[in-house]
Amino acid sequence: MTLKEGSPSPPTPLPRKRGEGSQSEIANRVSSFQRALLGAYTVGYERAARPLLFRSSAGEAHEQMLRWLARMDNLTGAALLAAMRRATTVDQPAQVGGVVLPSPLMLAAGFVKGVGFDTEAEAQNYANSRDLIPGWRAMPALVGPVEFGSFTRWPRVGNSGVVLWRDPATQSTQNRVGLRNPGVRAAALFLGARRDQLPPVWGINLAPSPGISDDRVLCAELLESLDLLLDAGLTPSWFTLNLSCPNTEDDPGARQTGQQAETLTTALARRLDSAGIPLWVKLGPALGDAQYRVLLNVGTLTGVRAIVATNTLGQPTPDDPNVIAGVGGGSIRPHALAAVRLLAEERARLGSTVDLVGCGGALDGASTRAFLDAGASAVQYWSALVYRGPLAAAVLAAEAAGV
Numbered sequence: 281m282t283l284k285e286g287s288p289s290p291p292t293p294l295p296r297k298r299g300e301g302s303q304s305e306i307a308n309r310v311s312s313f314q315r316a317l318l319g320a321y322t323v324g325y326e327r328a329a330r331p332l333l334f335r336s337s338a339g340e341a342h343e344q345m346l347r348w349l350a351r352m353d354n355l356t357g358a359a360l361l362a363a364m365r366r367a368t369t370v371d372q373p374a375q376v377g378g379v380v381l382p383s384p385l386m387l388a389a390g391f392v393k394g395v396g397f398d399t400e401a402e403a404q405n406y407a408n409s410r411d412l413i414p415g416w417r418a419m420p421a422l423v424g425p426v427e428f429g430s431f432t433r434w435p436r437v438g439n440s441g442v443v444l445w446r447d448p449a450t451q452s453t454q455n456r457v458g459l460r461n462p463g464v465r466a467a468a469l470f471l472g473a474r475r476d477q478l479p480p481v482w483g484i485n486l487a488p489s490p491g492i493s494d495d496r497v498l499c500a501e502l503l504e505s506l507d508l509l510l511d512a513g514l515t516p517s518w519f520t521l522n523l524s525c526p527n528t529e530d531d532p533g534a535r536q537t538g539q540q541a542e543t544l545t546t547a548l549a550r551r552l553d554s555a556g557i558p559l560w561v562k563l564g565p566a567l568g569d570a571q572y573r574v575l576l577n578v579g580t581l582t583g584v585r586a587i588v589a590t591n592t593l594g595q596p597t598p599d600d601p602n603v604i605a606g607v608g609g610g611s612i613r614p615h616a617l618a619a620v621r622l623l624a625e626e627r628a629r630l631g632s633t634v635d636l637v638g639c640g641g642a643l644d645g646a647s648t649r650a651f652l653d654a655g656a657s658a659v660q661y662w663s664a665l666v667y668r669g670p671l672a673a674a675v676l677a678a679e680a681a682g683v
Contacts, residue, residue: 295619304681316669318368318678325669338444338453338666349415361422368674372681376658377586377635378558379517381481385648385673386425388588388660389485389522389562393428394467396460397435402487403466412462412470420479423673427660428471429485430522433501435463445598446666447611451643453663454597456605459487459525464505472531480596484509485562487522488544495543502544506551517555524564524591537566538574539671542582549583558585565590565615565640572619573626579634586635588660589619593640609663613641617654624655643667643677652680 289470308327325394333341352361374384394413397403406412412430420426445454462468464486471478486505488498502521509516521544541561549559565576579587592606593615620638627634638651639660651659664672 291578314370314678316369318478318675321368321669321671322675323487325671329669330667334446334448337442338446339442340668341521342444342585345575347415349418350411351417352418353411353414358421359415361418364671365422365424366673366676369377369677370681371424373585375460376637377518377560379481381425381658383424383425383673383677384652384658385638385642385677386427386483386658386660387419387423387665387673388662389427389429389483389520390455390457390662391665392419392426393430393460394462394470396437397462397466398437400435400463400465403435403462403491404469406501407462407466407470412466414476417477417479420482422670425481425517426479427483427485427520428467428516429461429520430459430487430525431461431464431467431484431505432459432487432489433464433505434489435466436460441607442597445605446466447609448667450610451663451667452607452609452611453608453666454595455604459490460642462507468508468512468514471509471514475513475515478514481517483518483520483560484516485520485522487525490525495540498540499544499547503551506548510555515555516557518560518585519548519552520560520562520588522562522591524562530550536567536571536575538571538578541578545579545582545584553583559583560586560588560637562588562639563590563619565593565612565619567619569622575632576623576626576632576634580630580632584634586637586657587623588637588639589623589656590616590640608640609667610643613643613647613650616640617650620651620654620656627655642676645676645682648676648680 371382372384373590374381390504392413395406436459439458441455443455443457444572489501492498545559545561552559561579582645592608593612594604595607597603597605616639620636623636635662636656637658638656640650642651642659642661648659661672668675
């Protein structure tokens, strides 16, 4: 499979060790104006904006952000956000999983995924008249690469009640949104009608429907999802198969078996190979060492181009010890880093070419570099948007480069 061009700049692999020349070169390219702008932004967000936002609950603040994104999902709003990104970010192209990213930092799935519904008819009616996926244009303009989703074959209304929490002491988040999304058919309808306005580099995250134990049924649903999206004329830079969804009351840890991964990735990789789109896989944290090794081996054999490690970690919620929700941010970093290191060691032992994408607790330059030093070629973030603000990608990139 040929490398998919996602940037007009010549691809430059990101160094995986500290102190290499590329970091200092990037730091030198950041102008004094950009340094001053990022410095003022950081102080303003952490001392003024964040305390104000944190007066609202995590759920209320998230809903406010989605409403704001819907208002910015127009040409004028996107142009303004793109100007903010250009003023604060120096791109550092990286080759990851068959894609040339303009930056090794990308927004993880779970933020730009849309509204939840009970039925496909409701979702399609909404898609015909309103912004079904808030942030579809605004977030890529502001932060660069974004992974849309997770989308499931059928719409999901998600969990009710309180579904989001913050833990400022550890800079962590926790969620039990429950894979709320409009379903693939409505997402394909909405995004397909706007395919000429989609970003040059973006991904789609697909999740198997929770509660289904038959891998053949899951495989059929996922292939149908791919067909709906591809038939709508959508050509994302990559697709990610999300094998870990800890906030759906399912058991994603035990279900991440080599047999299931082989069944699903073989079929999806074959279908996507004909479309020239690479397949990535997202795994959960705290799996057994042998389980990670098996999954990497399966991915290598079936044509997976990258593994995202990791999703959130299922833990009891602050409100009810009997309810499990996915923890992200600072609390999960040790688990995510351990997974990346183990996968990198197994990759070297096998001579595998599968790339690794770190995810879980990238909140500053040091933690971002830690993933890269552990063997990741790129890093996904989510909680950083909460604790570092809307320009988190620019801040993390600058700090990681030593600016």
